[in-house]
Amino acid sequence: MGNRSVVPFGPQHPVLPEPVHLDLVLEDEKVLAAIPSIGFVHRGLESLTSKKDFNEMVYVAERICGICSFMHGMSYCMALEDIMNVEVPRRADYLRTIWGEMSRLHSHLLWLGLLADGFGFESLFMHSWRLREKILDMFEASTGGRVIFSVNTIGGVLKDMPADMLKDFVRQLDEMEKEIRETTAIFLDDYTVKSRLVDIGIISGEDAIRRGAVGPMMRASGINVDMRKNGYGAYNDIDFEVITSNKCDSYARCEVRIGEIFQSIDIIRQCVAKIPDTEINTKVTGMPNGESIIRVEQPRGEAFYHVRANGTKFLDRFRVRTPTFANIPALAQTLQGCQYSDVPLLVLTIDPCISCTER
């Protein structure tokens, strides 16, 4: 039996963009158990429903996370539209889908950069983020914000994208696709990168279900789960296949996310080709009464929304279960039995978004 010790990991650590703490029980260099603890950035945004009315909550919901801010705003609006029986114009659905897929693109490129940084490939990190920057510029040109877009409203979207702007975006994405292919090929083929990812952090499909994992974590373990197949927004008109992998390791998670980058570009192209010419929002009157449960596929996985209204302008309950919260038990599972030097990498492979987790 080797030397046992407990090593605290985080909350401040060079690979962690956000604070999460892990207590690692080590035997020599091998991790026997990992006990995650969160809670450094709890803001209590869910309870703001008692101070802000349901229209203002759109802007609060957007600020849950800086990466999937659009998705949070969109799913909150979708939940309230469901409660208030509002039919969203079709163009708004398409616009939401386009912006949603652009969010996925920039989130996955951000993650690839962080992963490269995690295993010490600094220039690959900069290349990923250079590509992401163009998506942010596209967001700024279409919505007016780079991180927080504020285009969602209950009943549709506030800003329209004219046809020439959409065409220009598709042209830019076509150009980018070539560059993304060059950059992502390095993640998939490079000897050094593979030596850090292949067979590290294995979690089987059954374990992933037992731990309640979501998103790319689940799909990399061979489980076909994608909330987009539920057909919210414009996804019921779009033709796409869920990307899965059976390798169950960190490399598979990287592969799934890279596959989703190209899938997102393809979905945006299909949306632009099919987008109908209708209004972009409908007028919503009255107060919400009832409850709604919405599940959407965010870049990091399935996000769960539960909104309960009581007929006044203040909601009774606004519950968000973000994907990272669901992935933390799975993270603890993957850390068991890994080498200490792989811990930072494994923490990154779930794509942690701690501020999102603690809301």
Place this chain on the structure above:
Amino acid sequence: MGQFLPFSKQVLKNLFSEPATTQYPFVPREYPERTRGHVDIDKDSCILCGMCMRSCPPGAIKVDRAGKTWSINRFDCIQCGYCTEKCPKKCLSITPGYQEPGPEKFVYMVEVPYEPPKPAAKPATPTPSQS
């Protein structure tokens, strides 16, 4: 297992291509026209209704009907654009150009030349609706 040095092609390309970044303080950043930088008011069409004050999520806007002023604390403003949506006269707009950082928060105040319509100050009729 994998290729050796697949990155070398990109490295060579980088050596002979232009930088992706701009020389920021010397070359100013050009904002697209939709950029939400700050809230502007067209003071001539404002009617001091106070809708923007009531709808502002962080409570940055203050409307004083008696003093005839419209003021905003730009450091509290989150540039969400909800006020511009709510404004019945559409006199508010969000334009590019961010608030520059400063040593302390201050309030930007505009005097609104709005005269309330005369019927509101009619002393002759002693409120017939109540009788």
Place this chain on the structure above:
Amino acid sequence: MQELKTDLFLIDKAELLNIIMEKKNALWRLCQICCSYPKAEDHFEITYSFANGQELANYRLIAEREEEVPSISRVYKSAIYYENEMHELWGLHVENIKQDFHDKLYRIDVETPFLEKEEKNDGE
């Protein structure tokens, strides 16, 4: 069991563990547990959501203010976080959680911040 709306069922405390075991054996995953305290009804509502692929099933349990609810963390390990969260933010008593964080899941000063306190009216 009583259906409130699509995929949402109202259950008793006695039924809970049966349902949980059933779901576990059918390899459903635990989506989330949500606690709420609607002001009008004045009791806790705990919603357990399970998912299997695209399917979703929600079970709602009703508990009084001081009532204890059984923990499901021995069946579903990931429930530890949800149950600790409920205890910490809402003050709901959950019996026998597998790993009790003792109010240290979120490092916050306020006790049960999401539950509206009655003492507020006294001016204290």
